[in-house]
Amino acid sequence: MDSFTSLQRKIKYKFNDIEILRKALTHSSFANKNDCGSNERLEFLGDSVLGFVLTEYLFNEFNALGEGTLSRIKGNLCGGILVNKKAGKLKLRKYLLIVESKEKIKSKKEENFLGDALEALIGAVYVDSDFDTVRKVIIGLFKDDLKGISFEDIKDSKSVLQELIQKKHRIIPKYNLIKSDGDSHNKTFYVEVVIPEGRFKGRGKSKKDAESKAAKKAVDKIS
Structure with missing residues (x-):
């Protein structure tokens, strides 16, 4: 393990108090054995x-979206899978102070330890500096994910379209069933959604699926 210099370089922040960084990387197993503080409180804060x-960030960048859609996007960003992935990319295992056996680590999933450590690291930056600084660090760590956010990533296209149209025109989209064909066990539905910007068509094996595809085309056009 190095003196954390490379880690500080990766997150583009140099700690004023290196002991705060050390605590952020101290797993409870190491803390219990060595009678020192663990990273659990910093994880809670981070x-x-x-x-x-x-x-x-989402509130400021996506002012046309409602609470429900913003919550779904936030859930994807803050969820354990992405946080664990970021921790792995930073190679936090290299710096983590831990004495758990390999068997225990495997059973608890190592990526979870690392995700917790990343949250503790964020908490440590906040304690060591201020909110503006930790915001800059977080945006830097997640910049690719934030830039990659698009309406195509949001599964519920109908909700997104409704929020956009209500915000812009104070009306709701209207869905019309154009036709359906095929036998009763293999029907195909054709739907159009009507909004002030035009009519957009979708096709699917259910009416709901067809409406969703029509809504996605509309969102792609107007967003």
């Missing part, structure tokens, strides 16, 4: 700071 920073 989880909240991360959630707020990403929420603030």
